[in-house]
Amino acid sequence: MTPLYVRALAMQGFPVQSDPSICSLQSKLRFTPSLSALWIATGTALASPAVLLGFSAVSALGASRRRHPFDRLQGRSLPENPPPRRFAMALASAWAASSALLFLTRHRTAGIVAGALLTAAGATVATTHLCLGSWIYRRLFHFGFVDCMAKRDRGRRGATRT
Numbered sequence: 405m406t407p408l409y410v411r412a413l414a415m416q417g418f419p420v421q422s423d424p425s426i427c428s429l430q431s432k433l434r435f436t437p438s439l440s441a442l443w444i445a446t447g448t449a450l451a452s453p454a455v456l457l458g459f460s461a462v463s464a465l466g467a468s469r470r471r472h473p474f475d476r477l478q479g480r481s482l483p484e485n486p487p488p489r490r491f492a493m494a495l496a497s498a499w500a501a502s503s504a505l506l507f508l509t510r511h512r513t514a515g516i517v518a519g520a521l522l523t524a525a526g527a528t529v530a531t532t533h534l535c536l537g538s539w540i541y542r543r544l545f546h547f548g549f550v551d552c553m554a555k556r557d558r559g560r561r562g563a564t565r566t
Contacts, residue, residue: 408534409427409430409533410427412535413426413427413430413433415488415535415538415542416492416535416538417486417538418433418483429481429482432482433482433533434529434530435474436466436475437526437527437529437535438526438530440459440496440526440530441526441529443458443459443462444459444526445519445523447459448503448516448522448523451516453504453505453508456501456503456507456519457500457501459496460497460498460500460504462474463493463494463496463500464493464494464497466493467490467493467497468490470484470485470490471484471485472493488535488537488538488542489535491538492529492535492537492538492540494537495536496525496526496537499522500519500522502518503515503518503519525537
């Protein structure tokens with residue numbers, strides 16, 4: 405595995421330094437972004453608000469849980485999705501819904517541009533593990549914005565913040 409992939413997976417929140425077995429799963433970790441990019445591309449090519457809203461709902465569900473519905477198709481071999489990756493799923497959900505709204509309001513060109521950019525973002529994660537949403541999460545966390553997903557996870561595990 406290249407150093408770029410290791411850094412990209414770490415940016416998504418996977419503990420690649422403390423758990424080297426994550427690196428052996430890197431090809432399986434491409435499955436969800438690959439299906440997502442295909443779904444978004446299909447919705448964009450068809451200019452279909454219904455297809456994009458369907459993706460938005462599934463992505464929102466994935467963001468709200470530690471395991472994305474697409475991850476479940478691969479069984480239990482994948483680790484739980486860390487907060488940066490789930491934040492990216494929430495961002496993709498909002499982005500897809502925005503693209504659908506553009507199509508619904510007859511702003512076809514803007515809908516195609518928004519959908520194509522989201523497809524490109526998903527394809528980038530699927531091919532290189534570089535994730536725009538995780539990068540944004542890291543920037544927000546770095547500048548002191550509330551890390552609500554991580555706080556929620558710590559609360560579920562019974563840990564207290566010091």
